[in-house]
Amino acid sequence: MSSSDIRDNDGPSGAITGIPDPIAEGLARGWKVRGGPHGALPERIDCDVAIIGSGAGAGVTAEMLARAGLQVLIIEEGPLKSSRDFRQRESDAYTQLYQEGGGRKTADQAIPVLQGRCVGGSTTVNWAGSFRTPAETLAFWGERFGLSTLNFDAMQPWFEQVEKRLNISPWLTEANANNQVLRRGLEKVGVPAPTINRNVKGCWNLGSCGLGCPTNAKQSMLVTTIPAALDLGATLLVQTRAERFELQSKLGNSDEREAEALICQPIQTDGSPAGAPLRVRAKHFVVAGGAINSPALLLRSDAPDPFNLLGRRTFLHPTVASCSVMPEVVNGWAGAPLAVYSDHFLSTQAMDGVIGYKLETAPVHPGLVLTNLGGIGSKLAERARALPQTAVLIGLLRDGFHPDSIGGSVKLRRDGSPALDYPVNAYLLEGARRAHLTMAEVQFAAGARSVHPVHELAQDYRSWAEAKAAIQALPYKPFITGFASAHVMGGCGMAADAARGVVRPDGQHWQLRNVSVHDGSTFPTSIGANPQMTVYSQAARMTAGLARRLNGREVRLFSPSQS
Amino acid sequence: MNATPMSSPASMQRRRFLKLGLGATALLAVAGAGTALLSKPGLIEGRLSAPSRQLMRAITVAVCGDLLPPEGPAREARLARHMDQLDRQIAGFPPALRGDLGQLLTLLGTAPGRLGLMGLRSPWAEASAAEVQARLQVMGHSSLALRQQVFHALRDLNCLVFFNDPASWALVGYPGPRTN
Numbered sequence: 001m002s003s004s005d006i007r008d009n010d011g012p013s014g015a016i017t018g019i020p021d022p023i024a025e026g027l028a029r030g031w032k033v034r035g036g037p038h039g040a041l042p043e044r045i046d047c048d049v050a051i052i053g054s055g056a057g058a059g060v061t062a063e064m065l066a067r068a069g070l071q072v073l074i075i076e077e078g079p080l081k082s083s084r085d086f087r088q089r090e091s092d093a094y095t096q097l098y099q100e101g102g103g104r105k106t107a108d109q110a111i112p113v114l115q116g117r118c119v120g121g122s123t124t125v126n127w128a129g130s131f132r133t134p135a136e137t138l139a140f141w142g143e144r145f146g147l148s149t150l151n152f153d154a155m156q157p158w159f160e161q162v163e164k165r166l167n168i169s170p171w172l173t174e175a176n177a178n179n180q181v182l183r184r185g186l187e188k189v190g191v192p193a194p195t196i197n198r199n200v201k202g203c204w205n206l207g208s209c210g211l212g213c214p215t216n217a218k219q220s221m222l223v224t225t226i227p228a229a230l231d232l233g234a235t236l237l238v239q240t241r242a243e244r245f246e247l248q249s250k251l252g253n254s255d256e257r258e259a260e261a262l263i264c265q266p267i268q269t270d271g272s273p274a275g276a277p278l279r280v281r282a283k284h285f286v287v288a289g290g291a292i293n294s295p296a297l298l299l300r301s302d303a304p305d306p307f308n309l310l311g312r313r314t315f316l317h318p319t320v321a322s323c324s325v326m327p328e329v330v331n332g333w334a335g336a337p338l339a340v341y342s343d344h345f346l347s348t349q350a351m352d353g354v355i356g357y358k359l360e361t362a363p364v365h366p367g368l369v370l371t372n373l374g375g376i377g378s379k380l381a382e383r384a385r386a387l388p389q390t391a392v393l394i395g396l397l398r399d400g401f402h403p404d405s406i407g408g409s410v411k412l413r414r415d416g417s418p419a420l421d422y423p424v425n426a427y428l429l430e431g432a433r434r435a436h437l438t439m440a441e442v443q444f445a446a447g448a449r450s451v452h453p454v455h456e457l458a459q460d461y462r463s464w465a466e467a468k469a470a471i472q473a474l475p476y477k478p479f480i481t482g483f484a485s486a487h488v489m490g491g492c493g494m495a496a497d498a499a500r501g502v503v504r505p506d507g508q509h510w511q512l513r514n515v516s517v518h519d520g521s522t523f524p525t526s527i528g529a530n531p532q533m534t535v536y537s538q539a540a541r542m543t544a545g546l547a548r549r550l551n552g553r554e555v556r557l558f559s560p561s562q563s
Numbered sequence: 564m565n566a567t568p569m570s571s572p573a574s575m576q577r578r579r580f581l582k583l584g585l586g587a588t589a590l591l592a593v594a595g596a597g598t599a600l601l602s603k604p605g606l607i608e609g610r611l612s613a614p615s616r617q618l619m620r621a622i623t624v625a626v627c628g629d630l631l632p633p634e635g636p637a638r639e640a641r642l643a644r645h646m647d648q649l650d651r652q653i654a655g656f657p658p659a660l661r662g663d664l665g666q667l668l669t670l671l672g673t674a675p676g677r678l679g680l681m682g683l684r685s686p687w688a689e690a691s692a693a694e695v696q697a698r699l700q701v702m703g704h705s706s707l708a709l710r711q712q713v714f715h716a717l718r719d720l721n722c723l724v725f726f727n728d729p730a731s732w733a734l735v736g737y738p739g740p741r742t743n
Contacts, residue, residue, distance in 0.1 A: 101652070101660070108708055269655070270656065270661075365737075376699055377626070385736070388735075417657065
């Protein structure tokens with residue numbers, strides 16, 4: 001279908017009209033949605049399963065449990081937005097769709113953290129890269145955390161279900177110019193440049209995945225599993241923050257307890273309270289608020305933590321960037337932001353040796369890039385004016401596999417909101433230097449006129465030889481080395497025994513009989529790949545088991561009738 | 564709660580500040596519990612106070628340099644618009660983050676705070692762009708966490724708001740949202 005058949009271009013506002021809006025249509029046919037503009041919350045709700053969050057883990061869980069015939073309640077602290085709200089503007093998107101109004105950072109402010117906070121969670125704003133969990137990561141989990149039943153072969157059926165349900169397939173459209181720089185550079189240095197799988201259907205190749213998909217092409221939870229669950233009768237609460245569980249009093253010496261209720265607070269979009277709390281009673285609770293909010297909810301609830309593991313080992317794929325000015329126009333804001341990648345620098349050393357890194361690209365939107373690029377005054381102006389020729393590479397460090405890579409810990413501020421304390425140590429900083437070296441080499445190989453690693457003391461280097469010498473001589477310290485992250489994992493790690501993990505391999509909390517965790521917080525390490533596929537497939541596996549335990553039903557994420 | 568409540572980043576900044584021993588006795592008094600009583604608040608009802616607008620104006624001029632129109636009515640109009648957009652951005656932050664930013668602006672609004680945190684001698688309204696730029700540059704290269712925190716809080720917020728504004732897009736060759 002030609003895109004011009006179904007839209008009117010209303011000019012610079014970025015809104016695209018004429019696109020069918022599955023959210024508006026669902027609301028019109030009677031979806032049960034409350035909170036924020038959708039009406040006040042009742043004082044109490046009883047249900048079979050209450051799911052906290054509406055992102056990758058929550059969405060999959062909600063659809064499968066609703067299909068199993070259970071009464072499902074989904075609790076999301078962010079707003080419900082849809083394609084008609086997604087105007088492809090950074091100013092709207094970061095404030096409305098991201099945690100902390102786009103201002104979330106680690107506790108010492110050294111690492112900005114991009115995480116979604118809206119219906120669909122981070123899946124509404126991610127860049128659509130979909131990677132199966134690397135086999136070596138799963139093998140490491142087997143060896144170190146007793147999760148040998150989750151090996152790559154065992155996960156394969158879950159990967160396949162997710163890929164079918166979310167239309168995940170290789171990106172066959174021509175890569176945008178930013179990704180072509182990566183491909184060309186990798187080929188010149190003799191490294192493979194595979195194509196990324198993306199979860200899209202009828203993608204317009206606009207490039208605004210990170211700002212909410214204005215055409216509903218991205219198969220996020222917002223347009224797939226959440227609508228499916230709502231069509232099956234689930235209830236969705238938005239602008240509703242899960243504050244804390246009321247736990248049964250401790251009985252005898254046992255650490256095992258149950259959650260009797262969940263207290264929720266209606267909030268305004270900035271997170272301020274907006275009305276009286278709500279008490280949710282459920283047979284089972286699934287925590288899936290993401291790897292900062294999920295541990296925080298359990299911390300606020302004073303959940304049993306006999307081995308002092310809760311909130312610890314939280315990982316980020318700390319991400320460093322390198323900007324190059326190319327001779328040609330790149331217009332890196334246009335086109336799918338992720339199309340090409342390299343795992344070569346993950347696989348060329350031992351997993352628990354020096355830190356490995358995955359290479360990808362970042363969308364070159366002015367707010368995102370010029371805020372994180374560095375520089376003030378004339379230097380900033382020079383870099384800003386070169387934006388159309390700018391290509392941006394990122395290196396995602398695979399943290400959590402070495403004794404010196406223990407990640408961070410989620411703690412609570414005085415007001416109960418979470419903060420991630422994530423120290424940037426010498427091990428990570430050496431990885432940042434190596435990733436900067438690699439990216440500069442690749443960018444010069446692709447023909448860059450100049451390269452500027454994101455580091456406060458770095459200059460715009462004119463040749464690979466100059467960049468190499470300079471990067472080797474730069475001091476690598478926190479803050480002056482620019483990091484950011486869009487992947488948060490761990491904090492409620494799963495393991496085969498309670499001494500090594502917060503949850504069991506099936507997702508159930510080791511000490512809370514009716515609480516499970518179904519999100520990236522269950523990962524014992526980072527993944528070494530964009531985590532959405534791993535969250536989906538682990539959640540599908542965990543939910544199939546949960547449905548069996550709760551009402552004896554066999555459910556799959558994808559059934560042949562959906563094809 | 565089994566978790567020890569963590570200090571907010573702002574109180575952590577103050578503690579480090581004291582530990583670093585950067586300031587004079589007067590600064591210790593300001594950085595202590597009396598901040599709000601001794602000085603004008605950085606944010607009033609979540610919006611930049613008049614002194615904070617002056618402070619932010621100086622930072623914006625230093626950060627954005629000649630991306631701003633030349634001195635004159637066009638520059639003033641652009642800066643006024645920018646301040647309003649800063650207010651909107653800050654209004655979207657959660658209360659804890661707004662609180663931290665408010666405390667930082669309160670502290671920077673005092674002479675000892677400005678001198679101790681940034682090493683800036685001139686009052687905000689009188690400081691030249693070159694002077695503020697030089698101090699920001701020093702902070703950006705500093706290996707002290709506190710100075711980096713202040714640098715990024717000021718620089719990054721200004722950059723985000725400035726480059727998200729359609730009024731800046733032509734300067735950077737960005738055509739705006741794509742609809743085909």
